Amino acid sequence: MEKKVLRVYLLFVCISLSLLVFDGFTDIKLGNKCYSFFSLDFHNFFSKFLQNNDLKEENARLLEKIAALSYEKQTYNELKKENQELKEIIEFKFNYPKGIIPAEIERRTPEEINLSYQIGKGASEGIERNAAVISFKGIVGKVLKSGKNTSVVQTLKNYNSAISVKDTRSSIEGILKWNKKFFIEGVPQYADLKKGDTLVTSGKGSVFPKGLPVGIVTYARKKPDDYSLEIEIEPFEDLNKISVVFVIEK
Amino acid sequence: MRIFALIFISLLAFFFSINIEKFILIGNISLKPIIILLYFTTLYWKPLYGLATGFFLGFLYEIYLPVFTGTYPLIFTSMAFGLSLIEKKIFKFRYNSLILLFCTVLFINLVQVIIEVDKISSMFYIIFTHLIPEAILNSAVGLVILYFIKKSQ
Numbered sequence: 001m002e003k004k005v006l007r008v009y010l011l012f013v014c015i016s017l018s019l020l021v022f023d024g025f026t027d028i029k030l031g032n033k034c035y036s037f038f039s040l041d042f043h044n045f046f047s048k049f050l051q052n053n054d055l056k057e058e059n060a061r062l063l064e065k066i067a068a069l070s071y072e073k074q075t076y077n078e079l080k081k082e083n084q085e086l087k088e089i090i091e092f093k094f095n096y097p098k099g100i101i102p103a104e105i106e107r108r109t110p111e112e113i114n115l116s117y118q119i120g121k122g123a124s125e126g127i128e129r130n131a132a133v134i135s136f137k138g139i140v141g142k143v144l145k146s147g148k149n150t151s152v153v154q155t156l157k158n159y160n161s162a163i164s165v166k167d168t169r170s171s172i173e174g175i176l177k178w179n180k181k182f183f184i185e186g187v188p189q190y191a192d193l194k195k196g197d198t199l200v201t202s203g204k205g206s207v208f209p210k211g212l213p214v215g216i217v218t219y220a221r222k223k224p225d226d227y228s229l230e231i232e233i234e235p236f237e238d239l240n241k242i243s244v245v246f247v248i249e250k
Numbered sequence: 251m252r253i254f255a256l257i258f259i260s261l262l263a264f265f266f267s268i269n270i271e272k273f274i275l276i277g278n279i280s281l282k283p284i285i286i287l288l289y290f291t292t293l294y295w296k297p298l299y300g301l302a303t304g305f306f307l308g309f310l311y312e313i314y315l316p317v318f319t320g321t322y323p324l325i326f327t328s329m330a331f332g333l334s335l336i337e338k339k340i341f342k343f344r345y346n347s348l349i350l351l352f353c354t355v356l357f358i359n360l361v362q363v364i365i366e367v368d369k370i371s372s373m374f375y376i377i378f379t380h381l382i383p384e385a386i387l388n389s390a391v392g393l394v395i396l397y398f399i400k401k402s403q
Contacts, residue, residue, distance in 0.1 A: 005297050005334050012305040012327040019312070019320025 089244060092136060099249035100134075101125055105242065106150065115157040115239060121247070122147045130207050132248040138213040138236035139163070139201060140245050151247070155239050156182065165214050166202040167193055173202050176214060176233065184231040189222050191229060199233060209248065253299075256291065260303050263287045264310050279384040284311070285358055286392060288330050289351050293342050294399055297334030304330040318365070325361055329354060343400055351392040355385040 089102045103119035121127055123146045131143045133153045141155035154161065156178055163176040165184065170192040174184035176199070187193055197217040203210025219232035263283040284307050292300025308323030333354070340347050359381045363373055 002334075005301060005331065008298060008301050009327060009331040012301060013324060015305070016308070016320040016324035016327065019323065020318055022319075 085244060088136060089246075092246065100246040101127060101249060102244060102246050103127075103151070104244055114159060115155045116141075116144065117153040117155065117245070119151050119153055119245060119247070120149070122149045122151050124148050126249055127151050127247050128250050131250050132208045132212070133245050134212055134248060135237045135242050135245055138215065139208060140237060140239060140242065142207050143247060153245065156235060157239055163208060163214070164202040164204040165199045167217075168198045168200055169194075170197070173204075174231070182215065182233045182235060184233060185228070187229045187231055189227050189229055193217060193220050193229060193231060195220050256295075256299060256303060259287060260307055264307055264314075267311075268314055276387065278380060279387055281391060282355055282358070282384070282388050284326070285329070285355050286351070286388060286395065288326060289333065289354055289392065290395060290399070292330045292333040293337055293350075297330065297337060300330035300334060301327055321365060325358060329358060343396075343403070345393065345396065348389050348392050348396060352385045352389040355388045356381055359384060 092100075092102075101121060103121040103125075105117045106120045107118040109116050119127075119133075127143060127146050129143055129146050131146075133140045133142055139156065141153050141158070141161065143151050144154040145152040156163070156176070158178060161176075161178055164173060165176045166173045172187060172191045172193050174187040174193075177183060177185055184193075184199075195217050197220075199214040199217065201208040201210060201212040201214060213236050215233040215235035217231060218234045219230070221230050223230045263286075266281070266283045288300055288304050288307070291303050304326035305323045308326035311322045311326075312319055333350070336350070340350065360377070363376055363381065
């Protein structure tokens with residue numbers, strides 16, 4: 001046992017002496033690494049721990065602030081959008097030659113067939129029955145019923161709707177109707193009406209004034225067993241998406 | 251399992267000795283956990299373990315405090331070897347055997363002072379104000395450890 005101890009001791013002494021001899025080759029960086037590994041600065045450790053608690057509190061405060069700012073941003077965006085809409089309404093109202101009354105759509109019938117709106121203005125604001133209703137892009141319909149403070153608008157998407165329209169290019173006239181899609185009736189086969197033509201109101205009838213934009217021709221073909229053209233149109237305004245309409249004063 | 255325990259205790263002793271000022275420091279004297287560990291490992295466990303621990307801790311101490319690389323492994327290993335030589339010649343379970351611990355701490359500290367201090371004149375001052383009180387403190391701690399060792403026997 002003692003011999004073993006002696007041998008091990010001699011081995012360690014040899015290594016130690018070798019280290020002493022090769023002192024110049026020792027990598028000090030290794031010592032620094034070892035130092036940083038073992039020499040934990042407890043003050044720093046505890047201060048970091050305490051700092052961690054402070055950071056948690058600060059984090060919670062900041063999260064609350066973020067939530068408040070996020071809400072504010074949403075409100076701001078809503079107000080911005082509303083402001084933009086109001087600007088457009090005012091601009092539209094001033095640019096339009098006739099007197100128009102802007103109104104917000106309060107309710108709309110959920111089904112696609114015979115789509116109608118309830119608007120937030122009525123007879124007290126000067127809205128009368130059969131007054132034309134338009135939007136920024138084109139015609140929407142007419143006032144079907146006028147209450148004191150609310151009115152019902154019958155849109156173009158109605159079986160009973162019939163509007164006299166005119167092609168801006170060839171001045172051909174026809175009747176715009178709706179039966180699950182918009183089409184024009186009463187246009188003879190020889191009439192010059194092509195796909196892509198723009199249609200406006202002709203002014204005939206007592207409801208819509210002349211020249212209001214209606215839509216664009218998407219399909220025009222001769223009917224095989226008839227003397228008229230089969231014409232389909234796409235209105236300028238998407239009637240399912242609008243939120244504000246304008247009632248033209250009579 | 252005991253080897254792992256020894257490695258763990260060695261690392262703990264090393265950790266305490268390099269951070270000693272943050273734990274136990276009376277005036278300018280402090281505990282020497284490495285020396286106490288080596289003393290008890292060599293005398294009361296296995297001299298071979300004492301040698302290995304001495305070399306390992308010396309090497310660690312060396313890369314932590316590089317003076318002349320290889321000095322501390324040599325000192326600690328020699329200390330363990332010296333203790334292993336006189337292991338059977340002393341009554342190690344008697345309290346007066348702790349005089350050996352006193353001498354060991356004093357010797358190791360003296361070697362440290364010789365290595366680190368340049369002026370001989372200040373060395374004597376350090377011996378009386380620093381080395382002897384430190385040896386007494388470490389012997390006192392050794393006394394407590396020996397008491398528990400005796401109790402566990």
